[in-house]
Amino acid sequence: MPILGLTVPGPAHPPHFSLERLIRPNILSLEPYRCARDDYSEGVLLDANENAMGSVLPKKLDPVAAQTLEHVQGDLNRYPSPTHDDLKRKIAKFRGVPDEHWVFLGVGSDEVIDLLFRVLCVPGKDKVMTTPPTYGMYGVTAQVNDVGVVPVPLTADFQLDEAKMSASLAEVKILFVCSPGNPTGTVIPLDAIKRVLDNPTFTGVLVVDEAYIDFAPSGSSAASLVNEYANVCVTQTLSKSFGLAAIRLGYLLAPPPLVQILTNAKAPYNISLPTASLALSAVSDEGLAEMQRVAATLNDNRDTLIRDLRTIPRIGRVLGGNHANFILVEVLNKAGEPDVQLAMEVYKTLADSRGVVVRFRGKEPGCKGCLRITVGTEKECKLVTERLRELLQ
Ligand SMILES: Cc1ncc(COP(=O)(O)O)c(C=O)c1O
Structure with a gap:
């Protein structure tokens, strides 16, 4: 079955990978929620049961709200864009993926991680692999989604234990690799990541969590691999290097088929207008x-x-x-x-x-x-x- 709404193909490599076979069948066949705003965003807007009178915000705002509103471009009584393509285009450009079809926005990377579980893993059946010591939310999100975890500890110098991982790679739908790692602060070299991606026993998706990538030496990011491999994706966030943890904006750099599947499954307006406006300022040349x-x-x-x-x-x-x-x-x-x-x-x-x-x-x-x-x-x-x-x- 094809992926609904997909207009741009992703990489064909490696040949042993098929996203269609990996996605939960109920998600692959999902007819996504559509709103009139997907087709029309201008005119007299009487389609979404918003409040035509405007917002009830008082003239005098608390300082954080006032500072936020200086950046907001748009009306607060209207639902935000379901896609925020302008923000995605900016992110695509500075992170080196082709365009907005290769970027998915989430309420922090935590929402992206949760959605990956929900589109890929059947509760009570599927498993993911983690490489402890690592970020705790992979395990918590697995439990919330009733998904098993296969932990394969990092080596003593906090690198992937490729031999041990290899024994269980066939069992898992997602492999989480944190680079630089939390709490290790250690970058996983791209060669090690490529070896997993090319390993024919691994038919799942490798998620490289790059929450801290801007503190690492240049050339450390796996974003470049997203252009080459169908079975890799990279999470990043504005919570760390951009100093915007409060706005909750994370994103996934991924081949268009995975981005489309996540888009089909997400809540229609997950990213708020204040968040998207502040994020746009943050990823401007000046930001x-x-x-x-x-x-x-x-x-x-x-x-x-x-x-x-x-x-x-x-x-x-x-x-x-x-x-x-x-x-x-x-x-x-x-x-x-x-x-x-x-x-x-x-x-x-x-x-x-x-x-x-x-x-x-x-x-x-x-x-x-x-x-x-x-x-x-x-x-x-x-x-x-x-x-x-x-x-x-
Ligand atoms: C490795 C890692 N990934 C993701 C996150 C969560 O990021 P966000 O604020 O984008 O949800 C954190 C937060 O501490 C983290 O350490």
């Missing part, structure tokens, strides 16, 4: 230049933070590749060993009595006794270093 400047500053702060933390005797190794806006450090006991209990105590005391909140990751595979510390402003980095020094003295 992109600012994003790069800020990411470079945070990378400098990260290097300083690592250098300063290394002067604290009870802070152990800084693990992983340090290619994200966080670091992963061991807390050592008196014997000089990473200590889960001590890391937990430090985490709690830091938050409860020193006003600094970091993340305890000490029980994750390969992260024994570790804390994950987000790279903050210069002042925040100095503060967390001082507080840790006091506590671990």
